[in-house]
Amino acid sequence: MSESPAESTLAEQIAAQLRRDILRGKLPPDTAIKERDNAADLGVSRTPMREAIRILAQEGLVVLRPSRSPIVARPTVKEVHDQVVVLLALEKLSAQIACERATEEDLSRLAELNEKIAEAYDHVDALDLFEMDMAFHRLIAESAHNAALAETHHAYLARLWRARFLSATMRRNRERVVSHHGAIMEALRARDPKAVDAALDQHLANLAEDISAAIEAENAEAERAGG
Amino acid sequence: MSESPAESTLAEQIAAQLRRDILRGKLPPDTAIKERDNAADLGVSRTPMREAIRILAQEGLVVLRPSRSPIVARPTVKEVHDQVVVLLALEKLSAQIACERATEEDLSRLAELNEKIAEAYDHVDALDLFEMDMAFHRLIAESAHNAALAETHHAYLARLWRARFLSATMRRNRERVVSHHGAIMEALRARDPKAVDAALDQHLANLAEDISAAIEAENAEAERAGG
């Protein structure tokens, strides 16, 4: 999940584990996460399990309902779409600010990463590739040097992890990604707000629709199976 | 805090209490909030106190530092400014979307509220007035009918509560607020994105600077006193 910071506490480890299981689809939507049972299974007490569930709830991966087991969230197409809209707005805002504030180091890190993506594109599995793409977009957000903005952007990126992953693997296209990233970088380097905006539009224009399609497909699948 | 939803749990009550004390300035920045002592004082156990501190930390009102007591946050001017920038972007995005999506009911509630503000302006204390202003801006965000957007906007509004309050009381001006709100409303009613953008710019243009000034003044005050 690109969370390098060592999951130090038990709660964080549990959260990380559950997060993986949810995002990878091992714990499909609507799966109940019983605090007591689950804790017993893992051989831990309720305290860290509560904490972990809380973390995931805050990330939007599980939903808490009063007096019922928390369940893995099944975001509707609209919910995901709405979140994508906000993510795009945050990223475009970041890029605009970055036109003024990005340092040379920011820019060279972006260039470096894009090169790495270009190289790796055909040798690396979807997951690693996706992580790199995510890192690229995170760098853009960080280049605005606005901590609040970067943090909120990151939160949305994390929340949309699964949806973006579905969409990305569905629509894998080396030239598109690499050249788009290149265009964004060049515009940033030129510190040209309009060019940046155009480049981001170009790159992200279809994201909302792609993701919606991916989610719809998955929900339809679930419909057919579980009822 | 305009949080009508009954604070049902002890943790929420404690959080609400601490929040008030912090925002009202009773617990000034850098004040330590010892989990054990504080819990003992209130006659509760550590569990809900931990929970409460956690809530406030997430709101940015207190900062957690490893192996040290949590303390009331002392946001820097830059931090607050950065947050204001994001808040403005979210509100402008909301308004843009609201041009398409706002319902008649949204618009009439906005009108109603603005009228109420106009009436109350000279009879009501700063706090109540401020709550109304906050509600107005929240309505704008909700008129976009994008839950994620509204939620994030609300979170920023809450986080900036104190800073905005300082700025608002410092720069109280009936005509300005009421006419600006009116202009925003009219633009929304006309569903004219450009007019909405202009009206919001007009209203919020000085917010960042005002807030920065207010924070700077407060920090300078603290400097003089506590060192």
Next chain:
DNA sequence: ATTTCTGATTTGGTATACCAAAAATTGTTG
């Protein structure tokens, strides 16, 4: 057969106790 009532189960919330790691404090020594 449907509804209603009652008791068992599940859940969230709280209190309490324990432990290890990290700080602050103290005492000691060069």
Next chain:
DNA sequence: CAACAATTTTTGGTATACCAAATCAGAAAT
């Protein structure tokens, strides 16, 4: 008097137990 080492607090994290409210399931009654 300063640097260092040992001890004492403080803190965060975890485990465990208890309680009340809400849910759920099964029995009883119409």
